Amino acid sequence: AQSVTQLDSQVPVFEEAPVELRCNYSSSVSVYLFWYVQYPNQGLQLLLKYLSGSTLVKGINGFEAEFNKSQTSFHLRKPSVHISDTAEYFCAVSDIQGAQKLVFGQGTRLTINP
Amino acid sequence: NAGVTQTPKFQVLKTGQSMTLQCAQDMNHEYMSWYRQDPGMGLRLIHYSVGAGITDQGEVPNGYNVSRSTTEDFPLRLLSAAPSQTSVYFCASSYPEGINTGELFFGEGSRLTVL
Numbered sequence: 001a002q003s004v005t006q007l008d009s010q011v012p013v014f015e016e017a018p019v020e021l022r023c024n025y026s027s028s029v030s031v032y033l034f035w036y037v038q039y040p041n042q043g044l045q046l047l048l049k050y051l052s053g054s055t056l057v058k059g060i061n062g063f064e065a066e067f068n069k070s071q072t073s074f075h076l077r078k079p080s081v082h083i084s085d086t087a088e089y090f091c092a093v094s095d096i097q098g099a100q101k102l103v104f105g106q107g108t109r110l111t112i113n114p
Numbered sequence: 115n116a117g118v119t120q121t122p123k124f125q126v127l128k129t130g131q132s133m134t135l136q137c138a139q140d141m142n143h144e145y146m147s148w149y150r151q152d153p154g155m156g157l158r159l160i161h162y163s164v165g166a167g168i169t170d171q172g173e174v175p176n177g178y179n180v181s182r183s184t185t186e187d188f189p190l191r192l193l194s195a196a197p198s199q200t201s202v203y204f205c206a207s208s209y210p211e212g213i214n215t216g217e218l219f220f221g222e223g224s225r226l227t228v229l
Contacts, residue, residue, distance in 0.1 A: 009154065034216045043118070043204055043220030044157075051215055090156060094216055100145070100164065101172060102216055104156040 002027040002093045004105035012111045013081055021076040021108045023091030033074040034092040034102070035065055044090060050074065061085065086112045116140050118221035120205050126227045127195045135190040135224050137205030143219070145208040146188035150174065150201040151223070157204065163188055164213075195228045202226075 007022040025031065032051050036044040048059025055067040065076045074091060091105040121136045139146065147162035149172075159172030163182040177199060179191040188207075192199060202225050206218040 004156075006156075032216050036218075041222070043206075043222050044218070045220065046217050049216055092216065100147075100162055100170075100213060101159055102218065103173075104149075104158070106154055106156045 002031060002095060002103045004091050004093050004103055006089075006091050006105035006108050008108050009106065010109045010111065012113060014113050015083055016080050018079050019077065019081050019085075019110065021089050021091075021110065023074045023076065023105060025072050025074065025091070025093045027072075027093060027095065030096045031093050032096060033065075033067060034094075035059065035063070035074075035076050036090045036092060036104075038088045038090065038107075040087070047076075047089070081110075081112050083112050083114065085110060118205055118207055118219055120203075120221035120224045122224060123222070124225050126229065127192075128229050129196060131195050132191070132193050133195065133226075134192075135203055135205075135226070137188045137190065137221060138186050139188075139205075139207040139219070140186065141207065141209070141219065142185060143207035143209050143212075144185065145210075145213045146182065147172070147206050147218070148178070148180065148188070148190045149204045149206065150199075151204060152201050160190065160203075192226075195226075197228045200226060200228045 003026045005024045034049045035047040037047045038044045050067045058064045118139045144165045148160040149157040161180040163169045205221045
């Protein structure tokens with residue numbers, strides 16, 4: 001079985017500052033990794049995903065994440081955040097059999113201060 | 115283009131009452147699922163379906179029933195509501211290639227309070 005740990009429940013940053021949201025996973029098999037974003041009062045939407053190949057993955061809205069197999073991490077980064085990035089971010093993992101049982105982390109609430 | 119539609123958006127129940135959360139999608143997705151979201155616990159999978167007539171349990175299935183008679187609809191039934199089922203419920207769907215790559219399409223959620 002897989003599990004996901006998001007190391008920070010809340011991350012406050014100032015507008016235009018860089019941000020990193022941390023995610024570690026545990027699995028005995030090969031995995032796919034994902035970041036989803038949930039804006040206030042909305043459902044989740046896929047931000048980016050790692051399936052195979054390049055360990056640096058680029059997603060929507062200027063976000064990127066790096067898969068580090070040796071450290072079992074998949075941290076999300078953005079070099080300069082905007083007020084509109086205020087949301088909750090979820091890291092998720094599935095085994096390579098598919099996402100029928102996508103496992104989510106606890107979520108990180110990103111708050112952007114002007 | 116409605117996507118995934120959940121009803122109702124808000125519901126208050128008394129302990130022991132039953133109700134059904136509705137989920138409908140108009141994207142002809144074979145895969146549908148129900149998650150619950152609780153503070154500090156992320157999303158946890160309740161039940162899922164890979165096609166009409168096929169359902170399976172997720173991580174937290176107890177107290178919930180599902181059925182899948184059509185591709186479009188995937189209702190979630192609470193037979194006897196308990197305060198522990200107070201949560202925000204999300205329905206999600208996907209297509210075969212999306213399932214293989216983890217791309218889920220979520221509804222806007224249904225907030226349920228059980229008193």
